[in-house]
Amino acid sequence: MFTSTTNRRDFxxxxxxxxxxxxxxxxxxxxxxxxxxxxxxxxxxxxxxxKAPCRFCGVGCGVLVGVEKGKAVAVKGDPKSxxxxxxxxxxxxxxxxxxxxxxxxxxxxxxxxxTYVETTMDEALDLIASKMKETINDHGKDAVSIYGSGQWTIxxxxxxxxxxxxxxxxxxxxxxxxxxxxxxVTGFLTSFGLDEPMGCYEDIxxxxxxxxxxxxxAEMHPVLFSRLLDQRLxxxxxxxxxxxxxxxxxxxxxxxxxxxxxxxxxxANAICYEIIKNNWVNKSFVEKHCNFSKGLTNMGYGLEDKYxxxxxxxxxxxxxxxxxxxxxxPEKVEKISGVSAKDIKYMAAYYGDPNKKVMSLWCMGPNxxxxxTWMNNLIYNIHLLTGKISTPGNSPFSLTGxxxxxxxxxxxxxxxxxxPHGVVMNKKHREFAAKIWDVPVENIDPKPTYHTVEMxxxxxxxxxxxMWIQVTNPMVTMPKLxxxxxxxxxxxRFIVVxxxxxxxxxxxxxxxxxxxxxxxxEGMYGNSERRTQYFEQMVEPPGEAISDTWQLVxxxxxxxxxxxxxxxxxxxxxxxxxxxxxxxxxxxxxxxxLKVLKENSGMQWPYVDGxxxxxxxxxxxxxxxxxxxxxxxxxxxxxxxxxxxxxYEPAAEEPDAEYPYWLNTGRVVEHWHTGSMTRRIPVLHKAxxxxxxxxxxxxxxxxxxxxxxxxxxxxxxxxIILPASVNxxxxxxxxxxxxxxxxxxxxINDITLDSFCPISKEPDYKKCAVNxxxx
Amino acid sequence: xxxxxxxxxxHKDKKEELISAISQLKQxxxxxxxxxxxxxxxxxxxxxxxxxxxxxxxxxISSLKLLAMVSGFDTPQKN
Numbered sequence: 078m079f080t081s082t083t084n085r086r087d088f089x090x091x092x093x094x095x096x097x098x099x100x101x102x103x104x105x106x107x108x109x110x111x112x113x114x115x116x117x118x119x120x121x122x123x124x125x126x127x128k129a130p131c132r133f134c135g136v137g138c139g140v141l142v143g144v145e146k147g148k149a150v151a152v153k154g155d156p157k158s159x160x161x162x163x164x165x166x167x168x169x170x171x172x173x174x175x176x177x178x179x180x181x182x183x184x185x186x187x188x189x190x191x192t193y194v195e196t197t198m199d200e201a202l203d204l205i206a207s208k209m210k211e212t213i214n215d216h217g218k219d220a221v222s223i224y225g226s227g228q229w230t231i232x233x234x235x236x237x238x239x240x241x242x243x244x245x246x247x248x249x250x251x252x253x254x255x256x257x258x259x260x261x262v263t264g265f266l267t268s269f270g271l272d273e274p275m276g277c278y279e280d281i282x283x284x285x286x287x288x289x290x291x292x293x294x295a296e297m298h299p300v301l302f303s304r305l306l307d308q309r310l311x312x313x314x315x316x317x318x319x320x321x322x323x324x325x326x327x328x329x330x331x332x333x334x335x336x337x338x339x340x341x342x343x344x345a346n347a348i349c350y351e352i353i354k355n356n357w358v359n360k361s362f363v364e365k366h367c368n369f370s371k372g373l374t375n376m377g378y379g380l381e382d383k384y385x386x387x388x389x390x391x392x393x394x395x396x397x398x399x400x401x402x403x404x405x406x407p408e409k410v411e412k413i414s415g416v417s418a419k420d421i422k423y424m425a426a427y428y429g430d431p432n433k434k435v436m437s438l439w440c441m442g443p444n445x446x447x448x449x450t451w452m453n454n455l456i457y458n459i460h461l462l463t464g465k466i467s468t469p470g471n472s473p474f475s476l477t478g479x480x481x482x483x484x485x486x487x488x489x490x491x492x493x494x495x496x497p498h499g500v501v502m503n504k505k506h507r508e509f510a511a512k513i514w515d516v517p518v519e520n521i522d523p524k525p526t527y528h529t530v531e532m533x534x535x536x537x538x539x540x541x542x543x544m545w546i547q548v549t550n551p552m553v554t555m556p557k558l559x560x561x562x563x564x565x566x567x568x569x570r571f572i573v574v575x576x577x578x579x580x581x582x583x584x585x586x587x588x589x590x591x592x593x594x595x596x597x598x599e600g601m602y603g604n605s606e607r608r609t610q611y612f613e614q615m616v617e618p619p620g621e622a623i624s625d626t627w628q629l630v631x632x633x634x635x636x637x638x639x640x641x642x643x644x645x646x647x648x649x650x651x652x653x654x655x656x657x658x659x660x661x662x663x664x665x666x667x668x669x670x671l672k673v674l675k676e677n678s679g680m681q682w683p684y685v686d687g688x689x690x691x692x693x694x695x696x697x698x699x700x701x702x703x704x705x706x707x708x709x710x711x712x713x714x715x716x717x718x719x720x721x722x723x724x725y726e727p728a729a730e731e732p733d734a735e736y737p738y739w740l741n742t743g744r745v746v747e748h749w750h751t752g753s754m755t756r757r758i759p760v761l762h763k764a765x766x767x768x769x770x771x772x773x774x775x776x777x778x779x780x781x782x783x784x785x786x787x788x789x790x791x792x793x794x795x796x797i798i799l800p801a802s803v804n805x806x807x808x809x810x811x812x813x814x815x816x817x818x819x820x821x822x823x824x825i826n827d828i829t830l831d832s833f834c835p836i837s838k839e840p841d842y843k844k845c846a847v848n849x850x851x852x
Numbered sequence: 853x854x855x856x857x858x859x860x861x862x863h864k865d866k867k868e869e870l871i872s873a874i875s876q877l878k879q880x881x882x883x884x885x886x887x888x889x890x891x892x893x894x895x896x897x898x899x900x901x902x903x904x905x906x907x908x909x910x911x912x913i914s915s916l917k918l919l920a921m922v923s924g925f926d927t928p929q930k931n
Contacts, residue, residue: 086855089925090894093857094883096923097892101859101885109886310920 088764099164099303128155129612130602131169132595133749135477136298137604138169139678142596144615149173158678166299168749171758178757182577182591183620198621201588206635208571212543219526220542222249226549227479227486230600232653233625234485240629243514244638248493248501248526253549254486255529259837260444261475262487264453268719270712272487275693276472277606283470284436286315286427291442295325296746298476322815323808335810338739338844340414342448343725345455346405348425352462353399357429359464366708367461369398371722378447378729378832382534386835393722401722428459434470445843450836451723458720467695467708477605484603494525497660501525513659515641528838530831537564545573547625552581553751553821556840557794557831575625580753581821592625593618599650609668610679664701728844729832736846739813742825752819768820770799773811777803780851787852792828792845798852799823814849854903856924860891866915873913879906
């Protein structure tokens with residue numbers, strides 16, 4: 078948008094070409110475009126092609142990486158991968174270039190008198206271990222913490238959890254998936270008692286209707302979106318985009334429905350009202366497999382330090398639930414949401430039609446929501462009332478944004494309350510983990526400590542003194558960022574950052590460790606459809622960089638935990654994975670052996686009797702079902718899922734006279750998250766070189782703002798100036814603006830609000846009040 | 853300045869002929885599938901009128917059985 082026309086046009090041409098290849102790959106499985114895929118490769122290249130999951134988003138596309146003379150030089154989609162069937166998106170095709178930026182971190186750096194000084198890896202690890210010991214001695218075990226991410230490989234997260242929770246004895250383990258997937262987790266747990274989708278990507282091949290809840294799939298999950306478009310070409314499926322902003326997804330959808338921010342809660346309830354009113358309830362399914370419950374309301378928004386909330390579920394009757402929904406007739410909700418009663422009925426009719434299979438897809442819209450858990454519950458309500466769940470094509474499907482948000486954060490359990498199997502609060506779960514970890518059970522603290530926002534608040538207060546940040550960039554992503562940046566710089570704080578490039582987060586570090594990236598080491602990721610994928614080390618990491626796993630193992634040994642961290646350097650990934658699998662043994666979550674992962678393009682869990690489970694809770698597909706019925710929601714003690722009574726409540730901060738616009742933040746197709754990797758890929762950086770603010774054309778006209786003009790955005794947290802974008806890629810609704818967060822030079826999170834869902838503790842990045850004016 | 857991509861299906865045994873015919877149109881880039889009778893065609897023109905003319909030319913190629921548009925973009929001539 079702000080790059081040269083030539084570069085922009087070249088990029089668009091490439092996008093157009095990839096779109097067509099995407100469509101062809103989806104329509105004709107196994108089709109090859111070798112010439113295109115190998116364009117740009119060195120002539121006479123003798124490439125060794127090796128398989129891996131893509132490094133970027135949570136879709137988990139299978140890629141083949143071409144290696145020549147010790148360097149990864151090419152990427153193509155893996156035709157054998159059932160995820161992407163040979164296709165890649167524009168980020169995937171360029172993924173290996175992210176390893177070869179000019180400013181790769183290659184040596185450990187230690188801050189001395191305000192400047193970074195190179196040191197050896199051994200000295201850096203010695204320093205980290207001694208600082209951890211000193212902090213624990215002076216301030217207690219809960220003064221040390223680790224903050225990782227959904228880009229941690231499974232072994233990275235596993236050893237982090239084992240070291241901090243099992244050995245040191247603190248639950249100060251969090252990951253950035255708290256910022257993107259926590260509401261999905263609590264949604265699954267409250268509705269079904271077990272985390273992660275019951276269905277799989279194959280649902281796309283069976284569904285008749287796709288409802289995208291606040292999910293710009295065309296930009297965020299382009300490969301999966303291409304599979305939807307392909308099904309429309311083949312079978313005439315319907316795609317409904319239900320969003321607050323017009324995007325490329327809206328333009329490609331059969332119907333675009335816009336709602337006012339936060340009112341998706343009301344619309345979802347109105348859909349349920351319509352389903353009941355029109356007798357579209359699958360009565361036998363609901364009677365056999367569902368309970369009704371309500372929880373506390375008016376929970377607050379977590380804006381104050383040390384905020385606590387514990388829900389108190391209470392069973393209710395179907396009749397009570399029906400009465401509750403009387404407040405959500407389509408006509409009443411039209412007034413709150415801006416969605417016409419006709420459109421609400423249109424969506425409800427698809428969900429209610431017994432002859433239509435419906436797949437709901439969502440990601441950050443319902444998750445980064447001050448009532449995120451409720452929104453997840455409400456989408457499940459629709460599927461449970463109609464019995465459209467756990468069968469091919471009938472699928473509420475929560476997508477993820479990182480390659481191992483599921484595999485590492487949710488399955489390994491790198492959140493304060495979690496263990497690899499179960500939660501710290503449960504005595505049996507602690508005993509089980511302690512036995513595998515070979516630690517006294519008393520080591521595992523039964524009380525969770527800090528979720529992510531509170532962890533950074535604790536750093537500010539001084540309750541936390543040491544923080545190790547691996548493979549994430551919180552100094553770009555934390556909401557109300559300035560408070561937490563200032564906190565990290567306070568006296569008496571010691572910050573370690575493991576990363577591959579300098580970022581705003583390495584800027585606050587006392588020690589910077591260079592990490593091995595993706596195929597520079599061995600590991601596994603787990604994607605959105607419960608698929609665990611292995612990748613081997615294909616190339617050497619630069620300089621002294623080593624994997625995050627081995628950094629942690631080395632520090633653990635220095636802290637005196639040699640017995641627990643017995644792994645051999647050459648075989649440690651295999652040993653760690655074998656140990657990790659023990660936590661999940663059994664029909665409900667068994668993980669495939671490493672040999673199987675190596676031989677296949679990943680494998681879905683539960684992996685039972687040599688087979689993956691594609692649809693959980695359905696006895697036809699899931700060997701863990703044991704109630705003699707077609708469905709068994711075995712995550713709940715009585716085997717029944719819960720339909721939740723959850724009301725509409727306003728956002729933490731809504732527009733007013735002083736700040737009359739909504740501010741929404743998010744991503745763009747060219748850049749992955751904070752751009753620390755994709756901004757070092759020239760074609761992607763040139764295509765989208767910096768941040769911007771999208772305005773509604775009528776608002777822009779009224780304010781006499783044109784594309785490229787400088788616009789000042791002011792919230793109660795501060796102000797920022799950004800170039801305007803009007804009628805370009807996306808179009809916000811009137812009195813709303815959108816800003817992508819990838820640009821570290823235009824830190825939009827300096828002015829966002831750190832409100833969060835009281836149940837999931839996931840921040841709401843989609844809603845706060847802002848004023849805009851021409852700068 | 854429209855940029856569009858298509859899937860082009862040739863008549864039986866006419867794939868090479870179709871590649872050759874489309875390649876002669878300067879606004880077109882052709883990416884043939886290696887193992888199927890499908891071509892990806894990307895067009896880049898300067899105006900809607902030129903795009904319409906090109907589309908007419910493509911549709912009159914005798915070896916072409918079906919031309920299905922996949923994506924279309926319209927980019928500004930200047931920033």
